[in-house]
Amino acid sequence: MAKLKSPKSIYVCQNCGAQQPKWMGRCPDCGEWNSFAEEKPVIAQAGSSPRGGGFRLQETTTLAYHEIESQDDARQPSGISEFDRVLGGGIVPGSLVLIGGDPGIGKSTLLLEVADKLSKNYRSVLYVSGEESARQIKLRGERLGINPQNLLLLAETCLERIFEEIDRHQPQAIVVDSVQTVFSMKLESAPGSVSQVREVAGQFLILAKNRTIPVFLIGHVTKEGTLAGPKALEHIVDTVLYFEGERHHNHRIIRAVKNRFGAANELGVFEMTGSGLIPVQNPSGLFLSERPVGASGSVVNACMEGTRPILVEIQALVTTSNYGNGRRMTQGVDANRVALLMAMLEKRIGMKVLGDDVFVNVAGGIGIDEPAADLGIVLAIASSFRNLAIDDSAVVFGEVGLAGEVRATSQASVRVREAYAMGFKRCLIPQGNLTALEYDDGIEVIGVRNVADAIEALF
Secondary structure (H helix, E strand, O other): OOOOOOOOOEEEEOOOOOEEOOOOOEOOOOOOEOOEEEEOOOOOOOOOOOOOOOOOOOOOOOOOHHHOOOOOOOOEOOOOHHHHHHHOOOEOOOOEEEEEEOOOOOHHHHHHHHHHHHHHHOOOEEEEEOOOOHHHHHHHHHHHOOOOOOEEEEEOOEHHHHHHHHHHHOOOEEEEEOOOOOEOOOOOOOOOOHHHHHHHHHHHHHHHHHHOOOEEEEEOEOOOOOEOOOOHHHHHOOEEEEEEOOOOOOEEEEEEEEEOOOOOOOEEEEEEEOOEEEEOOOHHHHHOOOOOOOOEOEEEEEEEEOOEEEEEEEEEEEEOOOOOOOOEEEEOOOHHHHHHHHHHHHHHHOOOOOOOEEEEEEOOOOOOOOHHHHHHHHHHHHHHHHOOEOOOOEEEOOEEOOOOEEEOOOOHHHHHHHHHHOOOOEEEEEHHHOOOOOOOOOOEEEEEOEHHHHHHHHO
């Protein structure tokens, strides 16, 4: 009798998912070192379903486009206003949401509070934890002061066992903490590997779409701050949320990187307290609460995070360098962008700042990556260089080009109205935004064409 041959092992990159027939020190696709792990390929068995879920699939039929009912009113509120804002207005039935963040940032705390709110609107909510026992989850719930009646806890890591419990209890919402700890018995690879993460996420996607129930997945992040696992994980899910925040600050920021049902880059702000996460309705007031008065190198910049305007304080410090090359340190803004703006200041304005030590910081621990922050960075550096304070009642925004021109930005009216609502009296904006600007009469709007005009208007 012929002996059956075992399937040959393959080596899979745990960073990008590339496959190689033998082990390699460096992945030729993504360039990551020591990322290959040995796995055995999965051989499809005769008669097995290609969708292969461990749960009972409901029957689906082909529908014409005009026969499908509108889903505008199908969103369900989670009970947490900032979380609903990031999701685009509420939870969409059948959506698959992935939440990532650093360890201890508050991912499990947030989703336990969401599960508590959902249990009051749904018949039952299932919270699956592969990292904590049911007693540990109950201990956190007592600390948060919640007492849900329809919340089911399951401490399990086997995907097939989880689906058995889902078929038994028929929950209306599911939380999985975390996707890297769940494994399928159909695969021989270790939990958290590329194959396991892809399989688990794919099965939960089929579950969410087939039964039209929302599923929330918690994901680990790497030391670089990206979601652990293959990039295909972010392509599978409907929404990708990142939980950010400094350990030494009491506020947390949740940002939508991808959202099929709403605006990307939407921002939600929470305050971490002893009783859990509290939504912050006025983040501009939070970030400007400790702003110094009459200090040089400080300017308020109007930024847009998704559809929300936020006022942040940009600080700069320019000091004489004792060495030939000046140091550059930034926090909250791109260091390369700051270096580019400094070169523009020296060439177009005549400020000799390239030989000095320059430090730029966004107060409050928030990060800004939009071009409208350029004018605030330039004016903060100029203020510190000249040691002259900027008017405390002024707000600025605008993109700065290499020729020193100030370019128009999007949603200027929303930014100006936010500045007026926060009590500011003056607003420096690009000249190109003046024609279509809509604002209240209580604030003075000054249009500038270049950086020289902006410096002259403020100093």
